[in-house]
Amino acid sequence: MAPPAIIAPSILSADFGALGKECSDTINNGADWLHVDIMDGHFVPNITFGAPVVTKIRSHVAKPTEKHGKGTFDCHMMIAEPKKWVKEFKNAGCDLYCFHYEAAISSTAAESPEATSDAKTSPKELIRYIHDQGMLAGIAIKPDTKVDVLWDILETKDEKEKPDMVLIMTVHPGFGGQKFMASELPKVAALRQRYPELNIEVDGGLGPGTIDQAADAGANVIVAGSAVFGAKDPSEVIAKLREAVEARRPKL
Secondary structure (H helix, E strand, O other): OOOOOOOOEEEEEEOOOOOOOOHHHHHHOOEEEEEEEEOOOOOOOEEEOOOOHHHHHOOOOOOOOOOOOOOEEEEEOOOOOOOHHHHHHHHHHEEEEEHHHHHHOOOOOOOOOOOOOOEEEOOOHHHHHHHOOOOOEEEEOOOOOOHHHHHHHHHOOOHHHHHOEEEEEEEOOOOOOOOHHHHHHHHHHHHHHHHOOOOOOOOOOOOOOHHHHHHHHHOOOOOOOHHHHHHOHHHHHHHHHHHHHHHHHHHO
């Protein structure tokens, strides 16, 4: 059986002038997680916000009482040096630290923003490090990255090196409001076929008009930005996204 639907609205589409309230209201409207997009201007060309903002919004949303539970801060780290920021975001209130495969294979093993290192890290080492800090670990891939780069990581025998979630980008990372790329859904389907119990997240262009395609492919963690925050009735949109995923679960 595939895991249950998890709806994780992206706060990138929220009103930043009332961000704490927007986050709290979204959870109260039925969301499970909050998807927190962190961009550094290096790995992607855009810049969003850092750990201090996460600390502030954490005070408006109760920490989850169980793994993958309601209130999870799903921090999508679109940054060039993901290992450097693990502890900072753990202290800020992050629950799931999702880094990009493309960054991990070319980044250093430095463990703080001010540190430097000649040693390199790797996806498996980074997942272990995130787990050692008491957080869940996610790994994301861009549209230009083939899904088979994940097989070795997902099939490791060391549980500490296995990700808790895989994120398939259905837009090019860096900006909100892009058009959904259905071309990326075969990656989702391949993951679901090989790993029936894996949390598989999709991010980019998701809403009532595209959710059926994502759910059919096997995605269960749904990131939606403007579709939720721009809706007249966000709770209705969240419910529709959930219903679409749950309707497919018995077939997977």
